[in-house]
Amino acid sequence: MEKLDNLYREIIMEHYKNPRNKGLIDDPSYVTVHIKNPSCGDDITVQSKFVNGIVKDCRHDGHGCSICCSSASVMTETVIDKTTEEANKIADNYLLMVTNKSFDETIDLEEAAVYSGVRQFPARVKCASIAWQAFVETLKKGA
Amino acid sequence: MEKLDNLYREIIMEHYKNPRNKGLIDDPSYVTVHIKNPSCGDDITVQSKFVNGIVKDCRHDGHGCSICCSSASVMTETVIDKTTEEANKIADNYLLMVTNKSFDETIDLEEAAVYSGVRQFPARVKCASIAWQAFVETLKKGA
Amino acid sequence: MEKNLYRSDFPQFQDKTFVYLDSAASALKPQSVIDSVNHYYHDLSVNIHRGIYDEAYEATRLYEETREMVASFINASPEEIVFTRGATSALNLVALSYGMNLTSEDEIITSELEHHSSVLPWQAVANKTKAKLVYIPLDSEGRITVEAFKSVLTKKTKIVAITYVSNVMGYISPLDEIIPLAHQFGARVVVDAAQAAPHLKIDVKRLDVDFLAFSGHKMLGPTGVGVLFGKQELLNSMEPIELGGEMNEEVGKFQSVWKDAPYKFEAGTMPIASIIGLAKAIEYLKNVNLEEIENHTKRIRNYAYQQLKKIDGIVIYNPTSDSSIIAFNIKNVHPHDAASYFAEKKVALRAGHHCAQLIIKWLQIEACLRASFYLYNTFEDADQLVQTAKAAVKFFRSVGFEG
C-alpha cells in the first residue's frame, strides 16, 4: 500500500482534521471565487485579500474529500503573507507538479510539496488542484 | 444480366409506358389512399370503388420508378371486376410473393406474376409493393 | 465456489484481477456485441435508407431487425420503438414534445428517487409551462409506496415521471399499481427503465405503460443508443423535436410533412453501428434469461451485503434493496477517498451522487459508494469487495480518519 501511504501523508491528514483559515468572511475587500469540481462534487470557495501586492489573508470553505479540503487549508497557509507574485509562482508550480508536468524545482512549495503523491492517482489530481485554481482566479480578479 | 432481365420484363415495361387506369377521379364513392415510400420517394395514390362486394373500379396516380408505376397499373387491371374477397386474396398473395415468403401458388396472380423477379432485388421489393398495399388499405377502409 | 457460466463471454475478464462492480453505470460487453459492431464497421460501414446497393440494404435490414427485436423484448410493436442517443435523450424527447402541451392547471408527479435524466426534463417542463411539479413523499426507507403515490395523485395530474428501478437504492417501484391508478385519473406514465431493462422482464402491454425509456450500454449493448417506447397513438400525436434528413416525407420551402412514427423522431444519420450491436445484446439477454440473471445477481448481492453490514465502520443505505445494488460509505471517509482505495485494489466501484442528487440529499449525505452486480460477477467478487472494505476501514483509521 505504498502508493496510498504516499497520498495520505500525515501533514495532509493533519490539515484535513484541523483546517486553517476556514470559514468565509463577509468583507468586500476580499476577492471571492467559487469552484465546483463537477466530476466529483468537491465544492470550494476561496477568498483572498490583497494589500499593496501582498496576500494579506486567504480563507476557504466548502466540502469534498480529504485531498480537496486539506489542500485548501495548506494553500491558505502557504500563500498568506507572500507577495502576489511569489504566491502566483508557487501556485503555478504546484499545479504543474500535481499534473505531473515539468516544473521549477527551485521554487519552495513548502508544505504543499507533500501533495506530490497525488501524481500516482490521476483521478485525484483534480481534488488536489481546485483550491489552488480558485486562488489563482482570485489573483486574476483582484491582485 | 439475367437478374436484371428478369426484373425489367416486357409486360412491366409495357405498363410503365402505357399505364392503365391512371389519373384520379373526384368522386366521393371512391375510397382514396395515398402511400409514400419514404425510403425512395415513390408516391402513389390509389382509388377504389366497391359496389356490392365487387371492385367496380380502381385508379392510380403518382410517380416513382418503373417498378412502382407499372405495378400500380398492373394492380388496377388485376383487381377490377374481382370480388373484394378475390382481390384481397390476390393482393395478399402477391405481397407474400414479392417479399419472398411462402404463398398460395394455386391463386392466379395473372399479369402480376411477372413481378416475381423483384425477389432477387430486396431493395426494390418496396417499389413493387406500395400500390398493392395502398389497394389493401382501400379495401380495409371501404369494402 | 460456483462457476460463472457467462464470464468467458466477456473479454475483459481475461484480466483475472479485474473486479467490476460498476455495471449500474455501464455493463461490460460480451464478445458477440463487440463482433457485431465490428462487423458493421469492417464489412458494411455505409449509411442506411435510400441505398440500393447490397451493403446499404444489409445495414438497413440489420437496423430494422434490431427494432423488431427490441419490440419483442418488451412486448411492443416495432412502430412503437424509437431509437435515440440513450435513455436521457429518450426521456427528454417525451418532455420536449408531449410535455409541452401542459399548462399551469396541470400537475406532474415525480420522486426524489429519480435519476437526473428522469426528473430534470420535467422540472424544465414545469418551469416553462407553469405546471406544478409534485414529489411523492418517500417512506422511511426512501421507497415509493402506492399509498404515498395516491396521496399526491389528483385530477390535475397529467404526467407521472417515475423510475422503474432506482440506480442508488435499487428499489423497484410498484408500477403494477401506480400505472392503473394514474390512468384512472387520466394521467400518462413515463417510466425510466434504464436500470430495469438489464434486470427485469419488461412487458409494456401488461404494465400498460405510456412511455418507457432505456439505454443500450447498461444492458450489455454499445454506447450511444437508447430506446423510447411510446404507445402508438401517443407517438403519432407528438411533434418531432429534432428535424432533418430521413424523418420527413415532403420538404417545402416553408412547410414540411413528417413521416409516421417512429421515423419522424429519427432525424439524420442514426448511431447505426450501436443499433446493430444492440440486437446482439438483446439476443444475449434472451438466451441467458433475465430471471436467471436476476436470481444470480441478487444472491451475490445479498451474500456481499450480509458480510459488509457486519463490518464496523461501514454504513449501508439500502439494506432492503430489491436489486443488485449496495449503496454504502466508510464512516467519516469521503467516498472519493474510499474509492481510490478500492481502485488501488482493482475493485471498480463508483463514488459520488450517481446523478441522483435528490436521493443523496434525502439520505442527508454528501455522496456515497455504489457497488452494483451483474450476471458476470461471482461470489469471489463479493469476497473481494468485503475484504477490501475491511482493509480500507483499517487503512483509513490508520492514517488518521476518525472512527
Next chain:
Amino acid sequence: MEKNLYRSDFPQFQDKTFVYLDSAASALKPQSVIDSVNHYYHDLSVNIHRGIYDEAYEATRLYEETREMVASFINASPEEIVFTRGATSALNLVALSYGMNLTSEDEIITSELEHHSSVLPWQAVANKTKAKLVYIPLDSEGRITVEAFKSVLTKKTKIVAITYVSNVMGYISPLDEIIPLAHQFGARVVVDAAQAAPHLKIDVKRLDVDFLAFSGHKMLGPTGVGVLFGKQELLNSMEPIELGGEMNEEVGKFQSVWKDAPYKFEAGTMPIASIIGLAKAIEYLKNVNLEEIENHTKRIRNYAYQQLKKIDGIVIYNPTSDSSIIAFNIKNVHPHDAASYFAEKKVALRAGHHCAQLIIKWLQIEACLRASFYLYNTFEDADQLVQTAKAAVKFFRSVGFEG
C-alpha cells in the same frame, strides 16, 4: 494506373470488386478507427466521469483527448466543442436553443442548397417564433453567390443558416465573404460543415464563424457522433435542451444549475466508443493531409466527369462542381431503376433526393443519382462508373426505356 496509398488501410477493399462511390453518405472506416472502437469495448467498456478506477479514468481521458483533437482540427478551443449524436443534432441544438430567442421582427437567411438537417430546424424556428425565413436566390448553376446573399441581407437578419459544401451539387459556399457581411449586419452564421469536414481544412477562427456542425461518420469516423462548434460566449449564453445526468452542477427539487459549456450540452451517457474512435479518424485525416485528399478526389472526379458527359443519354446536373460529387441521371430512367443496375455491377452509388429536396425541386427533377469520391477511390473506380453508365444506358434502352 497510379497506386492508391490509402486503400490498404480500409479493410472493406479486401473485396476487390467493391466500387464505393457513396462516401458523401458515409465514408468507409480505416482499420485504426475500427481498432479504437474495438479497444474501448474490449478493454474499457465503462462509463466516463466520476469513475476513479483505471478503466473509467482512461475512458474519460480518451474522451476528453478527442475533444482537444477536434478543437485543434478546426482551430477552436476545447470548450467550444460540444459532442452530439451527429451534424443533425448539432444543427438542431443551435436552432432549439439559440434560435428560440428570435421574434417576428427577425429574419433568417438560408438557401435551397441546404440539406434538410440545415434548413428544417430553422423552418421550425420561423414557424414557432414567426421570424421570416428568406431564401438566397440561387444563380443559374444553382450556386449561392455573394451578390445574391447581399440582396437578402438586411438589418433584420439574425441568423444565416448555410451549407459549407452542398451534398448534391458539391458547390462550396463563399463563406469568406458571407460571414463578415453577415456580421456587419449583426447576424450570426450557422454553418453546416457535414460535407466540408471530410474535405476542406476548416479554420473557425479565420472564418470567424459563430456555429459550425459536422458528423463523424462522413469523415472516416464512427456513426452516432457529431460535433457542434460554437463561439464560447454564444455557447455560454445558451440554454441546454436535453437535461439529465452529468450536465448539471447542482440539482434541486425545483431549480437546478448547469455546468459550463460544453458540458451542459452533453446530458447523460454520451456515445463514448464513437467519440473515442473519432480521435483516430481525425488523426488519420491529419496524417494524410486534407489538401492532398482533395487534390486526389477532385482529379478522379474530373476524370470521371469528362467521360460521363460524353455518354449520350447521361445528364449531369453539376458540371462545375467544386468538390468530388457528380449528380446525374440516365435520361428517362428513374434513378432507382438506374441504381439497381449499378448495384448489380457492384458500383455503390446513391439514388434519391439526398435529403435535399429543395435543390432537387430547383433542378426540376424528381430525384437523381449521386457518385461521390473520397481518398480511397481510384481512377479504376471512375472507369468502372463510366463503363457501367454506358452499359446501363444500353440496357435500359434495350428493355424499352425511351431514349
